Amino acid sequence: MWRELRPLGRHPDSGGYRRFAWTPADAECRGWFEGQARLRGLVYEVDRNGNQWAWVGDPGAGDAVVIGSHLDSVPDGGAFDGPLGVVSSFAALDELRARGVEFTRPLAIVNFGDEEGARFGLACVGSRLTAGQLTKEQAHRLTDGDGITLPRAMETAGYDPDAIGVDSDRLDRIGAFVELHVEQGRALDLSGDRVGIASAIWPHGRWRFDFRGEANHAGTTRLVDRRDPMLSYAETVLAARREARLAGAVATFGKIAVEPNGVNAIPSLVRGWLDSRAADQESLDAVVTGVEQAAHAYAREHGVELDVVRESFTPVVEFDHALRDELARILGKEKDPALAVPVLGTGAGHDAGILSGRVPTAMLFVRNPTGVSHSPAEFAAEDDCVAGVRALADVVEGLAGK
Numbered sequence: 578m579w580r581e582l583r584p585l586g587r588h589p590d591s592g593g594y595r596r597f598a599w600t601p602a603d604a605e606c607r608g609w610f611e612g613q614a615r616l617r618g619l620v621y622e623v624d625r626n627g628n629q630w631a632w633v634g635d636p637g638a639g640d641a642v643v644i645g646s647h648l649d650s651v652p653d654g655g656a657f658d659g660p661l662g663v664v665s666s667f668a669a670l671d672e673l674r675a676r677g678v679e680f681t682r683p684l685a686i687v688n689f690g691d692e693e694g695a696r697f698g699l700a701c702v703g704s705r706l707t708a709g710q711l712t713k714e715q716a717h718r719l720t721d722g723d724g725i726t727l728p729r730a731m732e733t734a735g736y737d738p739d740a741i742g743v744d745s746d747r748l749d750r751i752g753a754f755v756e757l758h759v760e761q762g763r764a765l766d767l768s769g770d771r772v773g774i775a776s777a778i779w780p781h782g783r784w785r786f787d788f789r790g791e792a793n794h795a796g797t798t799r800l801v802d803r804r805d806p807m808l809s810y811a812e813t814v815l816a817a818r819r820e821a822r823l824a825g826a827v828a829t830f831g832k833i834a835v836e837p838n839g840v841n842a843i844p845s846l847v848r849g850w851l852d853s854r855a856a857d858q859e860s861l862d863a864v865v866t867g868v869e870q871a872a873h874a875y876a877r878e879h880g881v882e883l884d885v886v887r888e889s890f891t892p893v894v895e896f897d898h899a900l901r902d903e904l905a906r907i908l909g910k911e912k913d914p915a916l917a918v919p920v921l922g923t924g925a926g927h928d929a930g931i932l933s934g935r936v937p938t939a940m941l942f943v944r945n946p947t948g949v950s951h952s953p954a955e956f957a958a959e960d961d962c963v964a965g966v967r968a969l970a971d972v973v974e975g976l977a978g979k
Contacts, residue, residue, distance in 0.1 A: 578664050582609055582648075583656060593653025593953040598691035598702070599730035606648040610688045613667050619686070624747055625740040626706040627690040627731065633670065634683035640752035641683035642977040644669065644969060647692035647703075647928060654693070655955025657759040661943065661962065663688055665757045669970040673978070676970075682752060682977040689928045696721045696730070698783075699889055704928040708935050709743035716741055748935045753900055753976060756929040757941045757969050759957050763948035764921045771964040773919045774904050775896055775940035778930040780861050781854035782890035786813060786872055789882040792837060792845035806847040807835070809875040809883070816871035817851060820864045826855035827924060828864050850888075854924040858893060894930040897937035904939050907975035908968055918968075925950075941968055 586602030646662025
């Protein structure tokens with residue numbers, strides 16, 4: 578499976594993946610998922626929001642155990658973020674069948690669409706629509722960098738954008754959702770564990786900072802006469818680092834757009850996107866407030882106008898305690914404390930976090946020896962991936978097996 582999936586959407590120069598929503602690369606990944614489902618004789622379906630499902634048992638019976646993740650990527654992303662959870666889900670099913678496990682509950686493997694938000698700027702679109710956290714009207718207003726709307730992109734890919742929206746009937750069928758994911762950090766590597774259980778997802782969000790100045794000639798305009806928004810932006814980037822360090826949080830300006838974007842032109846507009854995350858809401862608020870205050874001060878200093886828009890926000894997500902404890906019981910083999918699986922928090926958002934308000938959700942992490950993610954250097958060793966598959970199989974057997 579990994580060999581078949583690896584080349585799909587991989588850029589020949591960067592070695593990273595560009596599997597963006599509703600593109601040909603995304604279609605190839607979706608075709609791969611459907612092929613894996615049909616190869617195993619599973620009931621395959623696509624829901625109204627374009628999420629793919631592969632079922633063992635009756636999809637309408639209710640109280641289903643669902644496993645899976647996503648297949649799309651960030652720009653030049655790594656091979657493991659998302660795909661490891663989907664590949665491991667199919668592999669876990671193979672393992673359970675090899676064990677001869679019979680299921681007492683329906684089992685589904687899912688590929689949620691547009692989890693990374695790389696094309697339209699909003700993460701977890703497929704799961705947000707399903708859970709009612711994103712309305713059809715809001716989704717229809719999303720556009721990519723080329724001005725293509727989400728509805729147009731869906732239509733081009735052969736899907737109906739007018740059908741999207743909350744899918745309560747489907748959510749009502751789910752008794753538990755368990756998402757396996759490569760760890761995006763080094764906690765497991767530092768502890769020496771191959772697999773961990775998620776406790777919570779940090780609150781996080783994205784804010785757009787629009788610095789508006791005055792375009793002018795780079796060679797003839799005196800420094801004192803300039804209204805250069807790049808200066809305010811650059812100082813705000815440094816302020817974000819300072820505020821995050823003080824709060825024990827993280828803050829990143831990772832995307833920028835400049836107009837007119839000429840080497841010999843003072844910019845008229847610098848637009849930067851802030852991503853910030855913290856272990857608690859108070860710390861996150863302190864970071865964002867501090868960055869905004871600093872940005873406004875720098876803008877005034879340089880004669881620049883500033884608008885700040887919160888584009889997305891996800892509050893802290895505490896995964897279902899009963900389900901989390903059940904996973905710990907299944908994997909920890911309570912009889913031997915030395916086998917206990919560590920429980921750790923994460924600063925990364927996931928579909929499991931979006932769905933947590935509607936269904937019991939939990940996550941498993943697989944060790945990442947470098948901690949690198951959202952990069953072609955992202956990596957997990959084969960034996961650790963196998964350990965993740967076996968852990969996921971154990972969980973599914975514990976939750977849905979006889």
